[in-house]
Amino acid sequence: MRKGPGTNGQGVAGSSRPRPTLRDVALRAGVSAKTVSNVINRTAPVSEETRLRVDRALVELDYVPNLSARGLRNGRSDLIAVALPDLASAYSAEIAHHFITLAGEDGLGVQLEETYGKADREIQLLSRAKAHLVDGLILNPVRLETSAVQRGIVLPPVVLIGEVHQPIADHVWIDNVGASRDIVALLINEGHRRIAAVGATKAESARQRLQGFREAHAAAGLSVRPELEIPCVNWDGGGGYRAVAGFLAEHEPPDAIFCMTDAMAIGAISALAAAGLRVPDDVSIAGYDNVWEARFAHPPLTTVDFDKRRLARLALELLSARIDDTARPIQSVTVPYSIVRRDSIRSRRS
Amino acid sequence: MRKGPGTNGQGVAGSSRPRPTLRDVALRAGVSAKTVSNVINRTAPVSEETRLRVDRALVELDYVPNLSARGLRNGRSDLIAVALPDLASAYSAEIAHHFITLAGEDGLGVQLEETYGKADREIQLLSRAKAHLVDGLILNPVRLETSAVQRGIVLPPVVLIGEVHQPIADHVWIDNVGASRDIVALLINEGHRRIAAVGATKAESARQRLQGFREAHAAAGLSVRPELEIPCVNWDGGGGYRAVAGFLAEHEPPDAIFCMTDAMAIGAISALAAAGLRVPDDVSIAGYDNVWEARFAHPPLTTVDFDKRRLARLALELLSARIDDTARPIQSVTVPYSIVRRDSIRSRRS
DNA sequence: CTGAAAGCGCTTACAG
């Protein structure tokens, strides 16, 4: 926490006349502070004449309410925190965008945080939420075991998004296992047999997407060779590139690759190109997330789509409800997904 | 502004015992509130024994300070706002990421906002900053004429980033004209003559990049045909796609295309592919920003690079200095750029 | 419709 002089100063660029308070406005308008407050917040009806006098004083003094004071009094800051693993990914950025837009429509500001899946950051953020600077928290934990959200912990109003779920908090997510199963089933159905999965890590999302990958194989009576489950810790373009380049250095190219994010898929396409392999002629590629780049990838990416705006809206609704009533029953909501087929996969059916 | 019950409740998931205050901790430890405050903030030395008693009470009550109260008292919230035109772009996301990370290292939270280049949003944000919920504001205005930051206005501590500059506020930016001139000069130098520019809009960044485009031509003794300055309002993949597709429907393909962002460049490559044109064999492409996708584009994109982390750090330093001293002289800092050459351009020199 | 009092939870002088 930084220290600073308890300044109230805030002035015209350069100068520093002290900021006017409610009392200053009241004095100037010849009314009480309460009346000014009533005018500003429409808390109680104010006579036309008084309102005009107050309005004038408000403008003349360029009054802006002190939200810290209001927050202290009301027990609300009208600010929420949204904590995502990592903003640098297109996926997180899109999610953040929807949260900021939708929260803004409700008059709520969004403090954005990155956790990098680290438990200590999560704990810190929960604290900050408890510290009442924010009214609540949207949290996307990465690993179940290391998540700060565990049974028995004291929680501020919090809604979890993503794959990690604890029955002590509200939750919005997508059926990752089902989505991965479906998109891999599509690859199998198109005649691909030697299918690789890129993105194996300890993250819960990786676990679920890998499970879907395996289930699709099992359902088709196929077995998965372990080397085809390619690890990749960095779920970004560079990670996908290195994972696939490394694989190609030691193995025959697969028929198809299921990348656990579109970002990795784009890196994978690049690695294939570097190895002289064409998509989809030589290798088919499927992604996950349907970020905007997926549509303009070369070739356009087949991927898992879901309504990110809806995800954000649902999470915000749950959070608002939780802020209003900490004792309400825990709720878990699922957002539907769909498979978007584009040119990155071809049929191998003869 | 939302209304809510002035609740102080915040409890174990489900229950709602009131949150302990400094006074509760003091009572339990048998000391004064001031002493507890001293322990927490290390404001004054506290005897070993007292400190242990206070620490125990702190833990037993699971005390978390109320930051609204602290903010009211200190005149600081340790929260800043960062307002970018649009988070959904990879460029903005990367910038936001650096601001959040670096501000976090200084113990500052970041409230992220999107302005969409709208002046009323900018005004609103400046107000919010003045409302003391945030200590200061990093703002990226889009158009000079419509920016809320104008001479004579009362400003909270604010640092401008990007192309729009007003001499009444600190500013960090990149020499857009020079960068654009250099990358277009590279295209000309490689033998390209019919060069298109994609992204003409009323935004200040478009104006400057177009100016660089023209200057490069002028320096080489070339003239620019007006139809080669292709308008594109949406600076994203879709915008670039439509702009180039539309151009190709009515004109011969150019030798090369300078896209004013990498995102548009990626869309442009897609549009060229759809028209049966290869990059760089048929058309060379250059972008701007060096977002991570640029490296994994197909082919990898030649683009303008600059240190986004450094940009963020400089802006944060200026903001901190401004918060500490509203009267200090206005400062403007330039971040250097460089041209990153990748496979998206080829030589046409015979 | 309007006002005077009290207090949200903290920290800064000021005493001891």
Place this chain on the structure above:
DNA sequence: CTGAAAGCGCTTACAG
């Protein structure tokens, strides 16, 4: 080293 008082700027009861 520790405490009692005062106040940051607002809003909620409570009176009139």
